Amino acid sequence: xxxxxxLQPSMKIERRRYVxxxxxxxxxxxxxxxxxxxxxxxxxxxxxGTLPVIALREEGALAQ
Numbered sequence: 001x002x003x004x005x006x007l008q009p010s011m012k013i014e015r016r017r018y019v020x021x022x023x024x025x026x027x028x029x030x031x032x033x034x035x036x037x038x039x040x041x042x043x044x045x046x047x048x049g050t051l052p053v054i055a056l057r058e059e060g061a062l063a064q
Contacts, residue, residue: 010034016060020053031057 010033019026020041031038038060041053 015063016057017063018055018060022053028063029060031060033057 013030013032015028015030016038017026017028018038018040022043023041025041027040029038029040035057037054037056039052040055040060042050043053045051
């Protein structure tokens, strides 16, 4: 029988729902409690590059 391993509370995965302030798209993202910020979306800039949309972990609504 395999014994369950201990997982630190800071490493537990939470599912949070984020809404991109640029395009309004809602996304469900899995984050760990230790993370401070999360990339929720990416958009093209005027020079052809990609700009990430970053939010704090606490800004997302906890999903069950």
